[in-house]
Amino acid sequence: MLSQDDSRSLYIIGGQGGHGGHGHPHGTGGPGGTGLGPNVNIIEHQSNVYNLHPGPASQQAFQPSNIQASQTINNCPPPSRIFQGRRDILGKMHSFFTSDVRIQHIYVLYGLGGAGKTQITLKFINESSSRFSDTFFIDASTTTTIDTGLKNIAIVKGSGNSLQDGLQWLASRVEEWLLVFDNTDDPSIDLNDFIPQCNHGNIIITSRNPGLRVYGSHSLVSDMEEEDAVALLLKSAAQAAATGTMLTATEIVKALYYLPLAIVQAGSFISKSQDLDGYLTLYTKNQARLLSEMPAQTHDHYAQTVYTTWQMSFHRLTQPAAMFLQYCSFLHHNGISEQIFSYASEYTFPSDGPSKEDLWEPLEFLSHFLGPSGEWDSLQFSNMTNEIQAYSLISIDAEKKLFSIHPLVHAWSQTTGNPEKYLSNMGSILGMALSARPRYDIQLGSLAICPHVELALQMNAEVALVFKEIYGLILWEAGKYKQYEKLLEGVLEKRKQVLGDNHLDTLLTMGNLASTYSGLGEHQKAKELDLTVLEKRKQVLGDNHPDTLLTMGNLANTYSNLGEHQKAKKLNLTVLEKREQVLGDNHPDTLHTMGNLAWTYSDLGEHQKAKELKATVLEKQKQVLGDNHPHTLVTMGNLASTYSDLGEHQKAKELNLTVLEKRKQVLGDNHPDTLRTMGNLASTYSNLGEHQKAKELNLTVLEKRKQVLGDNHPHTLHAHG
Structure with a gap:
């Protein structure tokens, strides 16, 4: 013993x-x-x-x-x-x-x-x-x-x-x-x-x-508290804890996402170079090399670097799990959902998109999660993600059913294979998912998917042009009009070069770009482009084609934005009549036109007409689209404005509060439509004599509109007024 x-x-x-x-x-x-x-x-x-x-x-x-x-x-x-x-x-x-x-x-x-x-x-x-x-x-x-x-x-x-x-x-x-x-x-x-x-x-x-x-x-056991991370870096780097060094160290540990092993490796490097101030520049350009380098002098006997630690786990994964991690490293590190992959597996290959041969690699990957009859198998997908979670290379928010990857693991995973191949394939999977996704999908809404789209665009993912246009629609839904404008201008240029000015795909892109100009307050540019698209669509498709009617409706809205309300009224009446004939009274496009016409009545001061029409549209949209659909919320907001026009301010307040709560849930706090509702609510507070509430809300709207739309956007200037 x-x-x-x-x-x-x-x-x-x-x-x-x-x-x-x-x-x-x-x-x-x-x-x-x-x-x-x-x-x-x-x-x-x-x-x-x-x-x-x-x-x-x-x-x-x-x-x-x-x-x-x-x-x-x-x-x-x-x-x-x-x-x-x-x-x-x-x-x-x-x-x-x-x-x-x-x-x-x-x-x-x-x-x-x-x-x-x-x-x-x-x-x-x-x-x-x-x-x-x-x-x-x-x-x-x-x-x-x-x-x-x-x-x-x-x-x-x-x-x-x-x-x-x-x-x-x-x-x-x-x-x-x-x-x-x-x-x-x-x-x-x-x-x-x-x-x-x-x-x-x-x-x-x-x-x-x-x-x-x-x-x-x-x-x-996750990332360190910032104060402790700074102290750890300075100790491992043999640097004094002075005001200047602490500020520099704070920036370094932020870049390292407060991961202890990465911090100690950084400290070891700095202790040799004695250049604390220069480390961040070196790290930005040489992240993989620095996180793979074993320190010469250590404070313990841990035998792995940051990257080799994760590499050991990565090599234990099955092929589908390893590929999934590599694909996800080309999505945003937060908000990864099963729906991205399940929707992609439902892609139907339209004639104007890439073929099966073009997408064979993404399809081969997705096949790992399909059942015998080709349907999506959630259990198979869950088993694969559980395998990766077992090594903490991904984590899941069980309530939201969203996966995330530590930012440093995310960056490391991009180095584990062929980055160009995985970026392109993931970009295609994202485009396939968005093509198959129901528009305004709540689970995979624009706010959830937008960061992934932005990363694909930022990294210049090589994807089919049709997928880039679909990316643009997500930017539009998320209220990122300026980014959408830049994307569409590039797509339009390529469409003209490849297909010519009169091709239907070219006209589709031109129409979308015109709508984007309207969203950015550039109404004259929108009008000129809408007139061009309308003339060409009439020639190619005829007066009654749904795409022609869509352009007529967009042009009517542009007239309203330019103050040409009689022109807008006349055009909206024409579109409404044709849509009722072709689509029926309850079709979402018909209801959308009725809403536009009601808004034109408001612009012309015909508030009672506007109220009756908006109330009809709202009732039908609730039945057809549901209470929380963005189009339903638009109509509710418009009806609230009409209540204000008629002096029914309490009704307007109650409706605006409902719309604001729903828009925050569906679109987020900073979406342009949310901010518009906040501005309307502020006006209603003023009408009710609640001026302090109105002032506070207007200041919030102004600050957010500056951040989202810029100082010179008409909506920002309106908030100033």
């Missing part, structure tokens, strides 16, 4: 953990130390405290006779010298392990590789040295290392030499022992087979696998 039953002993039996603020001891003993047989070194024996660290897992467990023969005196391994922060998690752990002593306590620290799970564990052990009679630290990366660790507990305690003997010893000892399973990252290991089956004892599990939360209380 190496220790008395009432002693307090620490046994490091395997393990090679990650950083957190930071690292984990790793090695075969101090200078002059000799091994305890082929598998274990005693590298500490002081005050009956033993630090047992095994050699290669493939070797046999050591024998008791070896332990008797060789001991090396050393200090108990502390956390990294530069450990910083994590007081929130440590506080929860201290509270948890001092709660009800009549149960077995299991605490799981889970999260991304390099986030600091092992280091927090070592810090906890360091702060709890007087609490536990024995502490055992087991490398749980494989069943072999776990088996060896539990065998070694039995051997050290003189109770046998098997895994079951180790478990039996733990189960029979009611003293406050602590067992640590470190790096329990392999999702195929059933850890329950290695947990002592008793109602006492204390266990800490560190893992990248959030699925292990089922074993007990848990904490997600």
Whole structure:
């Protein structure tokens, strides 16, 4: 026996953990130390405290006779010298392990590789040295290392030499022992087979696998608090904590997204160059190289860099899971949904789009998630995403059913394959999804999908022109008219070059561009383009074609925006008559025209007519489109304005409040339509004499319109007025 039953002993039996603020001891003993047989070194024996660290897992467990023969005196391994922060998690752990002593306590620290799970564990052990009679630290990366660790507990305690003997010893000892399973990252290991089956004892599990939360209380180990991250960087970089260095360090840790391992690697580089101010410029241009570089001087014995840590997990993924992660690295790192891929699988290949041969690679990838009859298989998709989550390379918001990727993992994943291929294929999958997606889809609404579209455009994804136009529609729905204008002008130029001025696709793009000009307040440009499109569509399609009527309706709106209300009224009446004949009274396009005509009545001061028509449209739209559809909300807002025109200000207020709440939910706080409703509500407050409320709301609208539309947009100038 190496220790008395009432002693307090620490046994490091395997393990090679990650950083957190930071690292984990790793090695075969101090200078002059000799091994305890082929598998274990005693590298500490002081005050009956033993630090047992095994050699290669493939070797046999050591024998008791070896332990008797060789001991090396050393200090108990502390956390990294530069450990910083994590007081929130440590506080929860201290509270948890001092709660009800009549149960077995299991605490799981889970999260991304390099986030600091092992280091927090070592810090906890360091702060709890007087609490536990024995502490055992087991490398749980494989069943072999776990088996060896539990065998070694039995051997050290003189109770046998098997895994079951180790478990039996733990189960029979009611003293406050602590067992640590470190790096329990392999999702195929059933850890329950290695947990002592008793109602006492204390266990800490560190893992990248959030699925292990089922074993007990848990904490997600993620990014550091900014203040702690700055302190960690300055310590690892050997920089003084002066005002200037702290400001520079703050910018650096922001760029590193507060990930501990990345911060320590940055600090190590800076400690060599002594150029704190220049690091961010270097990092911006050389991110992959810097995050792949092993520090020459370390504060622990963690053997991986940021990128190699994740690469190890990546290589364990099946091909579909690895490809999914690579594809998702070319979406925005937040707000990734299953619907993007399921809608893409429903793409129907219209004649004006790319062929199956053009899209064979995206189709091949999507086929991994289809059932035998070709339908989308959500269970298959879920199994694949669960596989990636097991290594914390993605995470999911269970309530919103949206996936996200840590920004640094997102950037790293882009380097794991052929970036051009994955960018192009993901851009096509996005275009396919938007083509198949019902317009104004709530689950995959414009606000949710817009960041993905913007990233594809920013990275110049090589996709079919038809997909770029569909991207544009999302920008339009999201109220990003200026970005839409720039995109459409480029598409129109290509359409003219390839198809000519009179091709239907060219005319479609011209019509969309005219609508965009109206959205930006450039009504004269919109009018000229609408007149051109209308003339050409009449020639090619005839007077009654739906596309011709669409252009006539758009032109009528442009007339209204230019104050030419009689022209707008005449044109809207013509469009309404034709749409009723062709589409019927209740078709959404017919109702849309009725709404436009009602608005023209308001412009002409015919408010009673406007009220009656808007009320009719609203009732029908609720039946056909639902209460929350954007078109329904437009009509509700218009009816509220008519109430104001008629002096029915209380009614206007109630309706505007309803519209505002719904628009915030559907479109977000900063969408132009939301801001328009806020402006209308402010006017209603003024009409009711609630001037302070009106003033506060108008100031909010003005500030947001400056940010979204710019200082010179007509709506911004109107808010100024």
